[in-house]
Amino acid sequence: MPDPSSGHAFGLAHQFDDYEQQREASYLGVWVFLVTEILFFGGLFTAYIVYRSQFPFAFAMGSHELDITLGSINTAVLIGSSLTMAMAVWATQTGRRRSIVAYILATILLGGVFLGIKVVEYTAKFEHHLFPGPNFHWQGSDPAHVEMFFNLYFAMTGLHALHMVIGIGILLVIAVLAWRGSFSPQNHNLVEGIGLYWHFVDIVWIFLFPLLYLLGRNIQS
Amino acid sequence: MSEHITSPKIYILVFLSLMVLTTVTVAVAFMELGPLNDVIALTIAVSKASLVVLYFMHVRHSTPLTKLVVVAGFLWLIFLIALTLSDYYTRGMIRTPLG
């Protein structure tokens, strides 16, 4: 352990002895937070697995209603945003201040595109009376379980989109901070933290995409 | 702990692999493979997630503690899903009347 704190350096909180301890603590903190997020989505994934195993046909029919082109584009967009986010962290680690801002803005932009496409998809579902509740209307067979599919679709993608919105909000703040030069190779916990969060949101989508859009495509309705 | 810096080359390589895997999973979804469809889709999803976790999220080069935290998160998710399914997959199995 290093020497006991002797006066406080810039950006070092009072409870820590040095930057190293602070960085490790914040890194661990973000990871523990992400574990809570895994289980937060986990409840919904469990519900999805239980119901899909019971009503595979209805779920396949529901999934046929989703736009696979838009879904695939969105997957690519989000993976792209993960790349730019990773590059933003790299730029911070190597002290390229202007690149940080550029990469973060790119991430925000791609996140915005994702949400925009999501809005298009949601609008179409509302117009086709596929939002659960009293207005839900389904011509084909087994309307009840198809509605259950859309329950899960909206709950899962809605919660995911909410995480995106929060992420974009934080990224905007980070972009401003980066512009002002608040980060350095020694002190970049915030960028690293939001990066981990952003990648986590990407991972959730990596699972949502096959579960909601792909499974059952081969089943003829 | 000295920090490991992943080079942009690796990031781009990972990105490209993710794109390829996405294309493959969409293509395979339309083939008629029976139960294999689900297996392939999920395997690809798990591979993609692993790539993101290992490289974009730097877990490959982090401390054993971080790895433990990640594993614990997924292990608990498995607890939740597996034990819940232990109910759903054995329901109705006890119908046989007592003779």
Place this chain on the structure above:
Amino acid sequence: MWKNFPLFPDRATEFAGQVDALYFTFLGISAFFSALIAFLVVYFAIRYRRRADDEVGRPEKAGLWLELTWSVIPLIILLGMFTWGAKVYIAAYRAPAYAVEYFVTAKQWMWKFQHPEGQREINHFHVPLGQSTRLTMTSEDVIHSFFVPAFRVKADVLPGRYTSVWFKAEKTGTFQLFCAEYCGAEHSLMTGTITVMEPAEYEAWLADVKKGPSVVASGKELFQAKACNTCHRPDTAAQAPILHGLYGEEVELGTGEIVMVDANYIRDSLLNPTAKLVKGYKPLMPTYQGQLSEEEILQLISYIKSLGDEPDEEDKPQQETTPEFQSEER
């Protein structure tokens, strides 16, 4: 208040004896360990009380063997009790094949019973002594729980599906029925009685009660009234599966999944007909959601269950008593 002060519940089934034996054994074990710990704590606290202000305790090394002993002994006892408990549990939910089936519909806040011969009761239920009685239960609204302390049986009653419980009463008398799952404002008033009667008395009682058509007969009537028979015909499986002899069999669905045709499956097929289509059939059947009461669904299920293997039985008059239960007898 002091006149009627039991410390132990009535015991009206043989099964109650099984539960009690398990309970008292475990209670004895628990009492032993509680007393042991309590004694040691009090004894040590007095024997080793502090005599001087600066006195400290004498530590000893924890022996691995000691730790293992007091881990393994409880484990063995607990696994033993688990095994015994599981046996009793399975017995509680596996009715004998010859058990007579009654229907129970729960709703906020009453219990509705239907005898196979057609008699209906609300909150007060009569059964003959010594008869294995199986209850098939469902709820019209929220979750309830059927609980008869004297029989030591309990099972939750759920909306949207059937659960069952069985008992064989071996003592005449009137026993308390409770709803044990919280179900709203008058949960504590959702009680009733179960009266166990000598078989002869029961027959007399049955004859006395205003009797509707038997459950199977009502089901048959409904089957025709709802025009089920236009597609589900006994002679051809062209439009819909033949229902004769279907109950209790396994069928393959369009998904390739194999399911057993039981009460829950028939119920699902009435309410969400296209969800679990038998292989080779088109989704033609309309849903009966909202058009059938829980009791009517039970009648249809009983009727389908009563259909024997031979399609031409359809035209024969129904046996008076309860052919559907006899068909199940081994």
Place this chain on the structure above:
Amino acid sequence: MSTTVTTSAKRLNYLNVDHGMKSWLLTKDHKRIAILYLISLSFFFLIGGLMAVFIRIELATPAGDLVEPDTYNRLFTMHGVLMIFLFLIPGVPAVLGNFLIPIMIGAKDLAFPKLNLASWYVFNAGGLFMIWAMLHGGVDTGWTFYTPYSTAFTDTHVIATALGAFIAGFASIMTGLNFIVTIHRMRAPGLTWFRLPLFVWAHYATALIQVLGTPVVAITILLVAAERLLGIGIFDPALGGDPVLFQHLFWFYSHPAVYIMILPAMGVISELITAFARKRIFGYKFVAFSSVAIAVLGFLVWGHHMFVSSQSVYAGILFSVLSMLVAVPSAVKTFNWTATLYQGSISWQTPMIYALGFLGLFVIGGLTGTMLATLGIDIHVHDTYFVVAHFHYIMVGGAIMAYLGGLHFWWPKMTGRMYPVFWSKISAGLVFFGFNLTFFPQFILGYLGMPRRYHAYPEEFQVLNVLSSAGATILGLGYLIPIIYFIWSMRYGERAPANPWGAYGLEWEIPSPPTTYNFEETPVVTREAYDYTGIEEKSVA
């Protein structure tokens, strides 16, 4: 007793270093936040307790004559919701854990002090939602929010209460996250994992549950709210939804939540027993690992709440055997505590009376728990007063006894004042006696078949209910006395020395009350936990 450190009133400490509301409401000091939590928790405990008073008065007679059935349902629901989400779950960790963990590991503060303060605000925000719901008529679903009653049938304030629990859940996650990071990253030099006080181990295990379990109940509660608000009916039977799935998701957290309540309590007991037996704990590693074992195994047993719920019989059997396994580490702890007393130097101070009382009550609570995990017994006693008695033995007889014992133990450290010994012993006795009189008869009632959540009951249950209500009166008195003398002591109590009990531990080496940063310089730890003998004697043994 050792009174080595100055008791001068002029010395600056965390209490008098700063004054005014602002210095408290914006504090980042873990000790002040602990005090803030203590105030909030006491408030919610008193309201929850008041509900219990009405419940016990109503149950003194078989007829439901004091309140309407509907009112009664709201009373027991709000009693459960307040006591569980706003008192027992934050309970020991938020007050004693917050205060002590940084000190016990030789740190200046928790890793994230702002997050710690935020958790207090979030917690109170959750509490406000619930209080708002309560003032507007309350909620009547039971604290378990079982669907479909909670989603489609009741017209009470489910959404506000559920959101309150959801928000309070985040406070719990924040505390847990903070503890995990702090214990991993902030330990003083030389303080290895196996030199940590068992209190810290217990809190580490608790934090694991808070972090891994709470999110699942959060999403579950959110889905109930979504079904009521937006019509997204994940559990709606009409859509093929399964109310039993709700129960799975709910109990995945809510069973481990019981360990969130009892594990920190066990940590407190380990500290009390070693301090007042002046002895190293028997089987340190076994006690430490058993905490982690309980935390992990505790996640695999939730289905024992659903043995009669129509869950599959095989799943019931699986959950039953797993439940038996989790009893073993609890038994190991109990035996080790008892063995610690052997050849100790046992002082009958008030905290020790609570600790010994805990031992007796926890054994009864734990053993009746294994009885409930036994499938054949559970069929009969499920959802009866047997269950009510069992979990009160764990939560009140276990968690609250330990909470009070801990408060009496560390009160001199927290406030720098002593409380009246005589009255504290009287109240400890009243709590123990009153508790047993309240809840022991309920075991008998349960086996007789009295279902829980009944506001009227058959007459033959009356005698036992009257006994229970009488016990509750004594128990209530036992709780009121400490509240009075604790408040009294803050002004009039004798000044406490640094180490009033002659106990071993980092917290007793700093002044009472401590300074803001706890240690003038980071301590270096060279000795094992609970090392009462000192190094020289150990080499002999």
